[in-house]
Structure formats: C-alpha cells, structure tokens
Amino acid sequence: MRSFKVLALCLFAGIPVSSLFASGTVWSEVVNNVAYIHHDKAEFNCCPDMVFEMEKNGNFIDIYEKDKCTNPCLCDCEFDFTHKLEGLEPGTYTAKVWESSQCDDKYSLSGSTVFKIEAKTDLPSNQSLMSECGGWTGTGEHPFPEMPWLSSERIVINDVKIEYMLPENASPEITIYNILGVKIRFFSPGPQSQGIHSFNWDTRDDKGIAMPKGVYFVRLEVLGFARSLPLVVLR
Incomplete structure (x- = not known):
C-alpha cells in the first residue's frame, strides 16, 4: 500500500502568480455536503516537500500547492492531490487550484471547479492529502477512507x-x-x-x-x- 502525507490548510495571501508550468486536471465532487477538490496528475519533482494553503473570500476559494524545494531531485513525477473542505455555508462555490513547482515562489493556475453545498455540516475543517509518485488514480487506493x-x-x-x-x-x-x-x-x-x-x-x-x-x-x-x-x- 502507498503511504500518504497529511497536511493542514490555512489562510494564505499575497501570492505572486505566473502563467507557466501549470499541470494536471482539477475537478470536484460533493458528498454529504463535504467538498472534495481533486488535482490529478500534477507535475512536481520526484521528491517534493509540499505545503498546502488556502485563501477563502466569500464563495471563492483559492488552494495553493507549493514545493518548498528543500531537497529537489533531478527528475519529475505526477502526483494526485485531494483537498477535503468541511463546514462550508450553503451556496455555490468556485475553487481554483494553484501550483508552485519551479522553486521560484510563483504560482500557476492549474484549473478551477464549481461545486454546490446544500447544508452546513460541522465546524469548518480542511485537510489535504497527496499520493506518492505516480498518483493514486486507478491504483486501488484513495486518500480518504470514506471514498470508494x-x-x-x-x-x-x-x-x-x-x-x-x-x-x-x-x-x-x-x-x-x-x-x-x-x-x-x-x-x-x-x-x-x-x-x-x-x-x-x-x-x-x-x-x-x-x-x-x-x-x-x-x-x-x-x-x-x-x-x-x-x-x-x-x-
């Protein structure tokens, strides 16, 4: 079985943006009024030191995926990320996922997705998980145990x-x-x-x-x- 890294989402502002180096596919699903934002096949170096951060402004959510490049490898790999958002107020949301994979503190827009929350569940809580190199899509594994x-x-x-x-x-x-x-x-x-x-x-x-x-x-x-x-x- 592959292992997964668990990281917390927090507020983040003042992001420098680049239009280059975006990768992967962004999509979402909502189950029991919990939103799951997926970023599949994101390209980073083979041994990234990842941090995930979030900025929420009304019904617009920006999620930032950053490689701190503590010890970069001389190779690239595809990873899958899933961001779980709980406790959102009812409404229609737009989530954008940004990635910083070039060790330059600049972010590229990987994609955006729209989802709808019908009712509030618990207190706001956010969690991000990443796969090992190669991704978990289609491997018979998934980061959250409640998901098939x-x-x-x-x-x-x-x-x-x-x-x-x-x-x-x-x-x-x-x-x-x-x-x-x-x-x-x-x-x-x-x-x-x-x-x-x-x-x-x-x-x-x-x-x-x-x-x-x-x-x-x-x-x-x-x-x-x-x-x-x-x-x-x-x-």
Missing part, C-alpha cells in the same frame, strides 16, 4: 478483472461505455458488504457480442461518488 476506489489493468486482451472497494455496505452500479459514450455493459450486483469486490469483463456487451479493439471506460457509481477508468481492448 476502482482499479483494473488498463490493457485488455480477452477479459479483465475489475476491483472496487466499498467504504460501507452499499449497492454499487458499474457501467462500461465505448469511446462515444454509448453504454455497452451494465453490472448491478445488489447490496454488498463493506470491503473489496470484483467482477470480470469478457469484453462483450450486454447481448454477448464481442466488442472491437479500442478505448472503453468503466464507471463505478456508489454512495454519491463516481469513479472512472479507461480500458484499452487489444484482443
């Missing part, structure tokens, strides 16, 4: 085992789409217990017809979360 994960080999010859983890008892739904977004296979096992489960896809659709070579996507939906992975069928 989905894992599979990406290259498929004849069939493939797809694993997923349920953080609690639930009824998952798993759908496989082709590259055009057309649903070709649906898997609904009914109520399942907390833990790791799996199923095999034989690269056929719901009618038993073998699918041609190409790119497909498997999507897990459960407990308000959604996880997707690409699969490349080679046969």
Whole structure:
C-alpha cells in the first residue's frame, strides 16, 4: 500500500502568480455536503516537500500547492492531490487550484471547479492529502477512507478483472461505455458488504457480442461518488 502525507490548510495571501508550468486536471465532487477538490496528475519533482494553503473570500476559494524545494531531485513525477473542505455555508462555490513547482515562489493556475453545498455540516475543517509518485488514480487506493476506489489493468486482451472497494455496505452500479459514450455493459450486483469486490469483463456487451479493439471506460457509481477508468481492448 502507498503511504500518504497529511497536511493542514490555512489562510494564505499575497501570492505572486505566473502563467507557466501549470499541470494536471482539477475537478470536484460533493458528498454529504463535504467538498472534495481533486488535482490529478500534477507535475512536481520526484521528491517534493509540499505545503498546502488556502485563501477563502466569500464563495471563492483559492488552494495553493507549493514545493518548498528543500531537497529537489533531478527528475519529475505526477502526483494526485485531494483537498477535503468541511463546514462550508450553503451556496455555490468556485475553487481554483494553484501550483508552485519551479522553486521560484510563483504560482500557476492549474484549473478551477464549481461545486454546490446544500447544508452546513460541522465546524469548518480542511485537510489535504497527496499520493506518492505516480498518483493514486486507478491504483486501488484513495486518500480518504470514506471514498470508494476502482482499479483494473488498463490493457485488455480477452477479459479483465475489475476491483472496487466499498467504504460501507452499499449497492454499487458499474457501467462500461465505448469511446462515444454509448453504454455497452451494465453490472448491478445488489447490496454488498463493506470491503473489496470484483467482477470480470469478457469484453462483450450486454447481448454477448464481442466488442472491437479500442478505448472503453468503466464507471463505478456508489454512495454519491463516481469513479472512472479507461480500458484499452487489444484482443
């Protein structure tokens, strides 16, 4: 299992901004009125010394990811970051993620995302986690234990085992789409217990017809979360 670093978010102001060196994809999800801001495939040096800070101004949130460059390595790597925001007031929010990966104290905008909070939960609380080099996306791991994960080999010859983890008892739904977004296979096992489960896809659709070579996507939906992975069928 990979290990994760846990860091607190705090207020931060006076950020010098650069338009260069932004990387990765920023997206969000809200479950039980807790917001999760994701920054996938962020490029930093292989052994960063990361700090995460936040500035909130009304319904606008800026999250800053900085490598302190204490002991930089002579290589680059992709990391995944997840920022968990609790206790926000009801409303629609815009979150921007900024990264500083060049040891120059300048930040680049990695991306922005919009999310909505329906009701306030607890007192404001923020937490940030980062993966090891290579990221946790699609590895069968996830930083927060309340979140499900989905894992599979990406290259498929004849069939493939797809694993997923349920953080609690639930009824998952798993759908496989082709590259055009057309649903070709649906898997609904009914109520399942907390833990790791799996199923095999034989690269056929719901009618038993073998699918041609190409790119497909498997999507897990459960407990308000959604996880997707690409699969490349080679046969």
